[in-house]
Amino acid sequence: xxxxxxxxxxxxxxxxxxxxxxxxxxxxxxxxxxxxxxxx
Amino acid sequence: xxxxxxxxxxxxxxxxxxxxxxxxxxxxxxxxxxxxxxxxxxxxxxxxxxxxxxxxxxxxxxxxxxxxxxxxxxxxxxxxxxxxxxxxxxxxxxxxxxxxxxxxxxxxxxxxxxxxxxxxxxxxxxxxxxxxxxxxxxxxxxxxxxxxxxxxxxxxxxxxxxxxxxxxxxxxxxxxxxxxxxxxxxxxxxxxxxxxxxxxxxxxxxxxxxxxxxxxxxxxxxxxxxxxxxxxxxxxxxxxxxxxxxxxxxxxxxxxxxxxxxxxxxxxxxxxxxxxxxxxxxxxxxxxxxxxxxxxxxxxxxxxxxxxxxxxxxxxxxxxxxxxxxxxxxxxxxxxxxxxxxxxxxxxxxxxxxxxxxxxxxxxxxxxxxxxxxxxxxxxx
Numbered sequence: 197x198x199x200x201x202x203x204x205x206x207x208x209x210x211x212x213x214x215x216x217x218x219x220x221x222x223x224x225x226x227x228x229x230x231x232x233x234x235x236x
Numbered sequence: 237x238x239x240x241x242x243x244x245x246x247x248x249x250x251x252x253x254x255x256x257x258x259x260x261x262x263x264x265x266x267x268x269x270x271x272x273x274x275x276x277x278x279x280x281x282x283x284x285x286x287x288x289x290x291x292x293x294x295x296x297x298x299x300x301x302x303x304x305x306x307x308x309x310x311x312x313x314x315x316x317x318x319x320x321x322x323x324x325x326x327x328x329x330x331x332x333x334x335x336x337x338x339x340x341x342x343x344x345x346x347x348x349x350x351x352x353x354x355x356x357x358x359x360x361x362x363x364x365x366x367x368x369x370x371x372x373x374x375x376x377x378x379x380x381x382x383x384x385x386x387x388x389x390x391x392x393x394x395x396x397x398x399x400x401x402x403x404x405x406x407x408x409x410x411x412x413x414x415x416x417x418x419x420x421x422x423x424x425x426x427x428x429x430x431x432x433x434x435x436x437x438x439x440x441x442x443x444x445x446x447x448x449x450x451x452x453x454x455x456x457x458x459x460x461x462x463x464x465x466x467x468x469x470x471x472x473x474x475x476x477x478x479x480x481x482x483x484x485x486x487x488x489x490x491x492x493x494x495x496x497x498x499x500x501x502x503x504x505x506x507x508x509x510x511x512x513x514x515x516x517x518x519x520x521x522x523x524x525x526x527x528x529x530x531x532x533x534x535x536x537x538x539x540x541x542x543x544x545x546x547x548x549x550x551x552x553x554x555x556x557x558x559x560x561x562x563x564x565x566x567x568x569x570x571x572x573x574x575x576x577x578x579x580x581x582x583x584x585x586x587x588x589x590x591x592x593x594x595x596x597x598x599x600x601x602x603x604x605x606x607x608x609x610x611x612x613x614x615x616x617x
Contacts, residue, residue, distance in 0.1 A: 200370050200614050201357035204607070205350035207614075211606040212346055212599060215460045216339040219598070222452045223336040223445075230448070232440030 246288035250512035257515070258282035258507070261404070270411035274384065274503045278404060281507015282515075293508060302508035305501055310392050310399065310509075315502040316385035317470045320601070322495035323385070324474025325487050327565070327594060329449055330441045335591040338561070340541070342595030345561030346603040347537025348380030352530040353607075359522065366519055371395055374611045376523050379406045380530030381600035382413075383563040388506070389467060390604050394611065400510035401520045405527030413567040416528065417559050418575055420535040425555050429543070431580045432554040436587045443481065450476040457602055464605015471601055535559045538592075553588070560589040563600035569593040 238245075261279030265272035284292045285302065292302045299307065309315035332338060353373045360368030375395035378387050379402060387406040391399050409416060421430075450472035457468040478487045538558030546552045556575055560568045569589035576583040 197357040197361055197368075197370055197373070198354065201350075201354040201373060203614055204353055204370070204374070204610055207610050208350050208603065208606045209343070209347065211461060211610070212343045212603050213340065215457060215602050215606075216343045216595075216599060218456045218460060219453060220336045220339050222456060223333055223339075223449065226445045226448050226452065227333055227336070227441065230442040230444040232442045232445070 243288045248512070250516055251286045251288070253516060254286035254510065254512045255283050257510070258286070261507075264408070264411075268411075271407045273499050274407045274506075275404075275411070277500060277503025278400075278407070278507040278510075281504040282400075282510040283507075284504070285508040285511050290511060293511070302505055305505040306508065309498075309501060309505055310388070311396075313389055313392060313466060315498055315505070316389040316392075317466050318494060318498045319385040319502065320467055320471040321474040321477075322490050322498065323597070324450070324471040324476075325478045325490035326495070327475060327478075327597060329475060329479075329594055330446060331587060331591040332594045332598070333441045333445055333449060334439055335588060338557075338588065338591040338595040339599065340545075340595075341538055341558050341561035341592040342563075342597075342599030343561075344541030344558060345534045345538035345592075345596055346381065346599050347541075348382075348530040348532070348534030348562075349377045349603055349607065350380075351377075351533040351537070352380050352526055353377035355529060356522075356526055359526075366522070368519070370611055370615060372398065374607050375402055376526050377530060378402075378604060378607055379409065379523075379527035380534050381563060381604055382406075382410055382531065382534060382568075382596070383600040383604075384410065386467060386563075386600050386604040388502070390607055393608060396509075397514055398519065398523060400506060400515055401523040402527070403506045404510075405524050409527055409531045410564045410567070413531070413562075413564045414571050414574075416531050417535050417568065417571050420532050421539055421556050421559050421572075421575060424536060424539045424543075427579055429555050430576060431583060432552050433580075433583055434554055434557070434585050434588045436584055438587065443479070446479040447476065450479065453598065457605070461602060461605040461609060463609040464602055467601040467604055468598070471597070531562070534562045538562065554583075554585050557585060557588050557592050560592040561596045561599070562593075563596040565593045565597055566590065568596070 265276035356373035371394035375391040538561040542555040542558035573586040
């Protein structure tokens with residue numbers, strides 16, 4: 197079970213970082229395409 | 237005569253222990269202001285279900301009122317998911333859109349979930365009589381999401397029998413963030429590191445970007461981790477209602493009426509799972525101890541990740557910001573700001589800390605989805 201939990205850590209963290217990396221890029225694009233001018 | 241005395245004759249010493257535990261939770265809620273919205277109903281629910289015959293849970297073969305709530309709201313995941321709608325309507329994600337880099341700090345602060353699963357697995361191997369399997373370990377580890385609904389969501393799928401202690405641990409330690417995090421941060425940082433100043437500028441975010449954000453997050457999370465859609469999707473639905481600007485009434489209803497009603501039912505229903513036969517077991521103690529460890533690992537993961545990033549970046553970040561990557565919003569950001577002012581009264585890092593804290597909200601929901609997806613896959617492999 198310890199080996200499985202290490203695999204869970206590896207895949208889990210990789211999955212969270214990958215998902216958030218996609219979000220990061222998406223936010224960068226959206227904020228650049230729609231620059232702030234209407235809401236503070 | 238027996239019928240009249242059945243309340244007295246069915247009392248056990250374990251019931252009194254549970255009344256004391258319920259009373260303690262109510263005391264912490266009322267006197268210490270520790271997550272009163274949850275701990276008070278949980279405490280009272282624990283007392284209710286441990287009264288003789290537990291008629292709120294089951295009576296003469298029929299479901300009692302709290303079991304009806306449990307079946308309708310917990311087993312179906314409706315309560316935690318509705319809480320997510322409310323939370324989404326309450327959160328302003330613009331700090332995250334100003335500093336999207338903070339998403340990675342949110343990811344790093346989920347380390348505690350996985351580190352705790354590993355520790356629980358080791359304990360399970362050392363003490364097989366505890367009956368810990370990977371699903372139970374994952375349910376205990378998810379306390380490290382520092383997010384009550386996510387913990388309930390995962391535990392209700394993997395380890396329903398421990399839902400009570402897991403929820404109590406998750407909400408108690410969230411309330412104790414101001415006590416848990418500072419020693420860990422101090423241990424892992426130098427005074428000079430804690431004095432690092434950060435850019436506090438607040439650039440404007442367009443309304444279009446704020447409206448697109450929840451849609452993009454939902455689609456991205458849905459494609460990358462489909463199982464987390466009930467959590468992330470409903471969180472973002474609440475946020476879309478808020479940011480759309482055309483659903484003011486629904487947004488307010490989600491933030492107030494929905495949040496209050498579901499919190500009330502969720503709390504007392506969770507409390508009702510704390511019958512002494514399930515709660516008074518060695519594993520409850522383990523859950524409480526390792527739940528605390530999860531928060532410590534989270535904090536350490538976030539702080540060490542920032543220190544690691546600082547090795548390569550010209551513009552150094554204050555490592556304390558990493559600790560704010562946990563989902564306990566907004567306590568964690570406040571703790572970090574308070575610590576920064578202690579070392580340097582002019583150091584204002586609240587805004588980046590809030591960004592990291594908001595990132596933690598998204599990251600914890602995604603981490604919950606990852607755990608739900610990966611555990612069955614690993615067990616089947």
